[in-house]
Amino acid sequence: MLNSAKDQSKLISLEDVQKWYGTFHALKSISLSVRKGERIVLCGPSGSGKSTLIRCINALETIEEGKIVVEGHVLDGTTRSIDAVRREVGMVFQSFNLFPHITVLQNCTLAPMRVRGVSHADAERLARKYLERVRILDQADKYPAQLSGGQQQRVAIARALCMEPKVMLFDEPTSALDPEMVKEVLDTMIGLARDGMTMICVTHEMGFARQVADRVIFMDSGEIVEEAEPEVFFKSPEHQRTKTFLGEILAHH
Amino acid sequence: MGPIGEDQFLFLMQGLKWTVLLAIVGFIGGGIFGTLIALLRTSKNKVARTITAGYIGVVQGTPLLMQLFVVYYGVALLGIDVNAWIAVAVAFTLHASAFLGEIWRGSIEAVPKGQTEAANALGLHYVSRMKDVILPQALKISMPATIGFLVQLTKGTSLAAIVGFIELTRAGQIISNQTYRPLLVFGIVGAIYFIICWPLSYAGSRLEKRMAKAAR
Ligand SMILES: Nc1ncnc2c1ncn2[C@@H]1O[C@H](COP(=O)(O)OP(=O)(O)OP(=O)(O)O)[C@@H](O)[C@H]1O
Ligand SMILES: [Mg+2]
Numbered sequence: 001m002l003n004s005a006k007d008q009s010k011l012i013s014l015e016d017v018q019k020w021y022g023t024f025h026a027l028k029s030i031s032l033s034v035r036k037g038e039r040i041v042l043c044g045p046s047g048s049g050k051s052t053l054i055r056c057i058n059a060l061e062t063i064e065e066g067k068i069v070v071e072g073h074v075l076d077g078t079t080r081s082i083d084a085v086r087r088e089v090g091m092v093f094q095s096f097n098l099f100p101h102i103t104v105l106q107n108c109t110l111a112p113m114r115v116r117g118v119s120h121a122d123a124e125r126l127a128r129k130y131l132e133r134v135r136i137l138d139q140a141d142k143y144p145a146q147l148s149g150g151q152q153q154r155v156a157i158a159r160a161l162c163m164e165p166k167v168m169l170f171d172e173p174t175s176a177l178d179p180e181m182v183k184e185v186l187d188t189m190i191g192l193a194r195d196g197m198t199m200i201c202v203t204h205e206m207g208f209a210r211q212v213a214d215r216v217i218f219m220d221s222g223e224i225v226e227e228a229e230p231e232v233f234f235k236s237p238e239h240q241r242t243k244t245f246l247g248e249i250l251a252h253h
Numbered sequence: 254m255g256p257i258g259e260d261q262f263l264f265l266m267q268g269l270k271w272t273v274l275l276a277i278v279g280f281i282g283g284g285i286f287g288t289l290i291a292l293l294r295t296s297k298n299k300v301a302r303t304i305t306a307g308y309i310g311v312v313q314g315t316p317l318l319m320q321l322f323v324v325y326y327g328v329a330l331l332g333i334d335v336n337a338w339i340a341v342a343v344a345f346t347l348h349a350s351a352f353l354g355e356i357w358r359g360s361i362e363a364v365p366k367g368q369t370e371a372a373n374a375l376g377l378h379y380v381s382r383m384k385d386v387i388l389p390q391a392l393k394i395s396m397p398a399t400i401g402f403l404v405q406l407t408k409g410t411s412l413a414a415i416v417g418f419i420e421l422t423r424a425g426q427i428i429s430n431q432t433y434r435p436l437l438v439f440g441i442v443g444a445i446y447f448i449i450c451w452p453l454s455y456a457g458s459r460l461e462k463r464m465a466k467a468a469r
Pocket of ligand 1: 024027032044045046047048049050051052053
């Protein structure tokens with residue numbers, strides 16, 4: 001009984017996931033489960049497979065072995081399962097990837113209208129609500145190129161939220177930003193976390209990890225090496241690889 | 254030597270009308286089928302990619318004149334009696350669709366991959382992803398090359414004379430034969446081509462410069 005209650009609160013589960021790029025083994029037997037409302041920070045050295053891992057969750061990458069389940073939908077390679085999963089999962093990219101030829105507002109209304117069949121008026125209402133939430137409603141009629149990097153990333157967050165996803169994936173959302181803009185994006189993410197959004201964030205912002213993460217996961221060479229609550233993770237990491245990595249990160253900051 | 258009067262001038266204008274119509278027909282037909290070819294060339298389907306690549310290769314590797322002959326006489330060989338208009342329209346459409354298809358394939362591929370990924374992550378399907386996200390950006394990228402091809406196509410319409418079409422160049426030739434003033438007549442004909450093509454070329458290079466600046 002206890003077990004099934006636990007399963008119900010499980011939003012994402014990866015079981016023994018294997019991923020190869022040609023002969024390169026990018027994800028090695030990854031198992032992970034994420035509960036509703038959980039905030040996870042994923043870190044690790046460059047090339048360790050962080051992006052690959054979260055991109056598998058919304059089927060931007062395919063896996064060779066293992067099982068991924070998101071909100072009860074098993075990713076089995078069919079269009080149907082991919083659609084079902086993508087409706088639950090929002091994603092924010094390092095390079096924003098806003099659509100440059102349409103306005104901020106249109107960036108936000110496009111997918112709700114095309115994917116969820118929301119009417120134009122309702123899509124705009126939705127867009128305004130989330131643009132307001134990321135505090136950028138006043139820029140709604142501008143084009144992405146007219147905004148600063150931090151503003152663009154907040155729009156990207158609003159665009160993803162307009163699909164009302166159950167979980168948000170962030171792939172180094174602040175790495176492409178000038179230092180003075182990092183905070184506004186992190187604050188937006190902290191706000192989301194406060195409101196109970198389930199999140200998986202690839203980031204090296206350790207302050208953010210301490211503040212919002214329920215769990216920090218450390219990856220290296222395609223493996224999950226270590227996972228722990230932030231307190232434990234930063235104070236007393238178990239593995240040597242984690243210690244080395246934390247040493248490097250802290251030396252940089 | 255005969256004079257170049259109103260009649261002669263009107264005759265040239267008749268020719269110009271066909272030149273412009275041919276260019277428009279080629280551009281519209283080529284635009285429609287070229288879009289199809291560009292989409293097939295960038296699709297996941299390997300057979301579709303191979304076939305369209307072969308088609309582009311054949312059309313780009315042979316002279317337009319030959320393509321005109323093949324369509325004009327080839328269709329006649331099949332026992333179908335077509336008028337020169339249809340044959341030429343078909344030939345120009347085939348020709349333009351290969352070139353525009355190839356230009357637009359390159360433009361589609363030049364749209365950053367992150368755009369497709371963002372569209373996919375939002376759950377957009379192929380049609381919306383192409384129509385709403387990729388093609389508008391690809392079209393913009395392709396503008397200079399597309400305009401450049403339109404200029405080539407306009408000049409290429411003179412080849413339609415070979416299958417009996419009295420377009421601008423052929424009209425000029427006829428007038429020149431009547432009046433024995435080839436230099437003057439072809440001067441006028443050349444000026445007319447220039448008046449059509451130069452603004453296009455100019456707009457194309459302006460666009461190209463502006464885009465290069467924006468990319469910096
Ligand atoms: N499309 C691809 N084809 C081949 N190899 C790839 C591809 N994408 C990623 N890789 C390889 O897989 C490994 C993991 O890449 P991934 O992008 O997941 O790393 P990451 O942890 O996100 O690194 P970074 O911090 O640099 O973003 C790297 O060695 C990378 O070179
Ligand atoms: Mg990465």
